[in-house]
Amino acid sequence: MFYRLDAEILYPVHSEGIASADAYAMPEESWLAADRGIDAIRVYHDLDSAGAMVPPVATPDRRFPRFMTLAPVICDQGRRLGLLLLADTSPQARLSAAKLYALSVHAVQLALHYQERSVQEQRPPYGWQQPDRLRLLESVVENAKDAVLITEAEPIEPPGPRIVYCNASFTRTTGYSEAEVLGRTPRILQNDNTSRAALDRLRDALENWQAIEIELLNQRKDGGEFWVELSIVPVADDSGRYTHWISVQRDISERKQAEAIADQARIAEAENAALEAKLHERQRIEQSLAYAASHDDLTHLRNRAYVMERVQSLVLRDQLDTGDASLLFLDMDRFKLVNDSLGHRAGDLLLKQMARRLEACVRAEDTLARVGGDEFVVLIENDPARQAPIDVAERIIEAFDQPFRISEQDIYSSASIGIVHIDAHYSSPEQVVRDADVAMYAAKQLGKGTYSLFTESMQRAAVETLSLQNDLRQALVSRQFSLAYQPIYALGKKGCFGVEALARWHHPGRGWVAPNVFIPMAEEIDVIRELGHWVMSQACRQMRSWGAAAADLKLFVNVSAREIRDHRFLDQVDQALAESGLAPSRLQLEITENIFIQDPEHVARVLEALRSRGIRVVLDDFGTGYSSLSYLDRYAIDALKIDREFVTRMASVRRTRAIVDSILSLGTTLGVDIVAEGIETSDELEMLQRLGCPFGQGFLLAPPMSAEDFAEQLAVE
Numbered sequence: 001m002f003y004r005l006d007a008e009i010l011y012p013v014h015s016e017g018i019a020s021a022d023a024y025a026m027p028e029e030s031w032l033a034a035d036r037g038i039d040a041i042r043v044y045h046d047l048d049s050a051g052a053m054v055p056p057v058a059t060p061d062r063r064f065p066r067f068m069t070l071a072p073v074i075c076d077q078g079r080r081l082g083l084l085l086l087a088d089t090s091p092q093a094r095l096s097a098a099k100l101y102a103l104s105v106h107a108v109q110l111a112l113h114y115q116e117r118s119v120q121e122q123r124p125p126y127g128w129q130q131p132d133r134l135r136l137l138e139s140v141v142e143n144a145k146d147a148v149l150i151t152e153a154e155p156i157e158p159p160g161p162r163i164v165y166c167n168a169s170f171t172r173t174t175g176y177s178e179a180e181v182l183g184r185t186p187r188i189l190q191n192d193n194t195s196r197a198a199l200d201r202l203r204d205a206l207e208n209w210q211a212i213e214i215e216l217l218n219q220r221k222d223g224g225e226f227w228v229e230l231s232i233v234p235v236a237d238d239s240g241r242y243t244h245w246i247s248v249q250r251d252i253s254e255r256k257q258a259e260a261i262a263d264q265a266r267i268a269e270a271e272n273a274a275l276e277a278k279l280h281e282r283q284r285i286e287q288s289l290a291y292a293a294s295h296d297d298l299t300h301l302r303n304r305a306y307v308m309e310r311v312q313s314l315v316l317r318d319q320l321d322t323g324d325a326s327l328l329f330l331d332m333d334r335f336k337l338v339n340d341s342l343g344h345r346a347g348d349l350l351l352k353q354m355a356r357r358l359e360a361c362v363r364a365e366d367t368l369a370r371v372g373g374d375e376f377v378v379l380i381e382n383d384p385a386r387q388a389p390i391d392v393a394e395r396i397i398e399a400f401d402q403p404f405r406i407s408e409q410d411i412y413s414s415a416s417i418g419i420v421h422i423d424a425h426y427s428s429p430e431q432v433v434r435d436a437d438v439a440m441y442a443a444k445q446l447g448k449g450t451y452s453l454f455t456e457s458m459q460r461a462a463v464e465t466l467s468l469q470n471d472l473r474q475a476l477v478s479r480q481f482s483l484a485y486q487p488i489y490a491l492g493k494k495g496c497f498g499v500e501a502l503a504r505w506h507h508p509g510r511g512w513v514a515p516n517v518f519i520p521m522a523e524e525i526d527v528i529r530e531l532g533h534w535v536m537s538q539a540c541r542q543m544r545s546w547g548a549a550a551a552d553l554k555l556f557v558n559v560s561a562r563e564i565r566d567h568r569f570l571d572q573v574d575q576a577l578a579e580s581g582l583a584p585s586r587l588q589l590e591i592t593e594n595i596f597i598q599d600p601e602h603v604a605r606v607l608e609a610l611r612s613r614g615i616r617v618v619l620d621d622f623g624t625g626y627s628s629l630s631y632l633d634r635y636a637i638d639a640l641k642i643d644r645e646f647v648t649r650m651a652s653v654r655r656t657r658a659i660v661d662s663i664l665s666l667g668t669t670l671g672v673d674i675v676a677e678g679i680e681t682s683d684e685l686e687m688l689q690r691l692g693c694p695f696g697q698g699f700l701l702a703p704p705m706s707a708e709d710f711a712e713q714l715a716v717e
Helices: 028-035 097-122 133-141 168-174 196-207 253-294 304-318 335-342 344-359 388-399 429-446 456-475 515-524 528-550 561-565 569-580 600-612 628-634 644-649 654-670 682-691 707-716
Strands: 002-006 009-012 067-074 080-088 147-152 163-166 212-219 225-236 242-251 325-332 367-372 375-380 404-406 409-411 415-422 451-453 481-490 495-507 511-513 554-558 587-591 616-622 639-642 673-676
Touching: 067 097, 080 097, 097 225, 097 242, 147 168, 168 242, 196 212, 196 225, 225 253, 253 304, 304 367, 304 375, 304 415, 304 429, 325 388, 325 429, 335 344, 344 367, 344 375, 344 388, 344 404, 375 388, 388 415, 388 451, 415 429, 429 451, 429 456, 456 495, 456 515, 481 528, 481 707, 495 515, 495 528, 495 707, 515 528, 528 554, 528 561, 528 569, 528 707, 554 616, 561 569, 561 600, 569 587, 569 600, 600 616, 639 644, 639 654, 644 654, 644 682, 654 673, 654 682
Parallel strands: 415 451, 495 554, 554 587, 587 616, 616 639, 639 673
Antiparallel strands: 002 009, 002 080, 067 080, 147 163, 147 242, 212 225, 225 242, 325 375, 325 415, 367 375, 404 409, 481 495, 495 511
């Protein structure tokens, strides 16, 4: 479209071969921009019917331009004839170099066209003919700074279109003379490093007669490589048939080199950043590992390894100097009960709360650590007076008087604390911890929630206990155990109702070991199941061996919580009955209420299985626990044994006598047998008889005796 300028308005000029178009209002700076070679401007306004400028509006039958470019049309005398305006309804950023040269050719062709009309109007035609478009194109690009090639339009297939023109800038850029390139194809500029993908894009554009702008790596005659921004457009003749391609190459090697440098810099920066991130991650991991190596995961206190290292340094120092350091070893009382009854998550929450409470009790310079399970230690240094351990222990004991809140309930737990002063005679941290542990066990024996200072006698007692434990493990193998039998009498008839089997241990070197010593020890070192199975098997066989004299007697056998929880327990009971031939109805198994603490559902199933076999269940030490009545309500119990403490106190304490009377009434109401334990005086026996106690057991009636002695007593009765 060709327009002339009138003030600030561009009007279309109608001429041969140039279609008319709508007018567009252009501010004066648009004209100036075209003069300065700026090739893209915005459309600002349309003109309404009165000639006023209005914003352009798209309608169904008309679209306004989104892109316009202008080229001045100048005659050979340098006079501006008008502007060549190219408009497009699609937005564009700019025209490629090849398109701009093609636009310039059209501007020159228009200028020649109007110049020819002007000449013809002034004098008759004399045979002057306008140059063809190819010649005009050559003239436009002859002195251009860009390297320009003009090739034939076809063939697109190899060897490709031949070069018909190159300008001086091309020969300077490539090193090829005009004679060396004419008749050849642009492929002379390509080498193995030229991008195959870029060449494929180029070929695709040529096959579809489309203009293309692409970056390409070329090669000079001397073999040197250089980057170009290549733009190609097809050139058509007056009939619209494509006859040539114009190819414009702008050397962008410096830009590509700068981009490569920038890319390398970015890559290096990214690599440095990645390396720095790796270093930071490595430092984080190292710090995490260092933290994990010296801290407990659950409570975030120091751990055993850290404390042992600190104690080691103190031991080495104290070999040359008098020690002023102490170690407190803490074990949480009743913690296992929480774990067993509420679960491990509740146990973990309790440990965390304990850790926070302990932190409030120690000094800032002390070391508090969790060394395992529910065990903590406090390492105190720089305390020549050795008073700090006592103060810390007392603060801990006082702090633990308050309950812990776990799972919406109050949990009470105390700490048993052993204290050892780190003196010069210690040669290893293990010795220090060992003695603190010994002192802690001594504190437990004194009563829960107290502390004890280590003494040499404690160490001797600990060694003695360890030795006894080792002997106990061998006692079953060496047949050191035997059974004693204590009769249970019907107090009203004064006849023998049953007999309780009691384990006895005769050590070859120590003599008789008391049951209250070896039974808890067997529980602690977990040999109670083997011992209990042996007692039951032996007692059942003994009952059968007594024959008819004991035909109506009941056999009472104590069963521990560990035995009940053992998955083999029912099979072992069945085995003992089968091997002895004893009727299940004659076996009475004694349990204590601590059997219900862990996994009460399993215990209930075992008790029900026992009763389904005809075996009776007896609740021993009744009245001493916290929940005895609730157990009677929840579980099937056949008999109760009144604890000997009530029997001893009832003669002198009215409240105790009332409790015994209530237990007897409860037994009658529930239909369970009642056995009073520990009857040692005639007053106790007479009072139980007056209260209506049906059964009794104790030294007054008969002490535990051997199987032979019991057989003789049966014969007498």
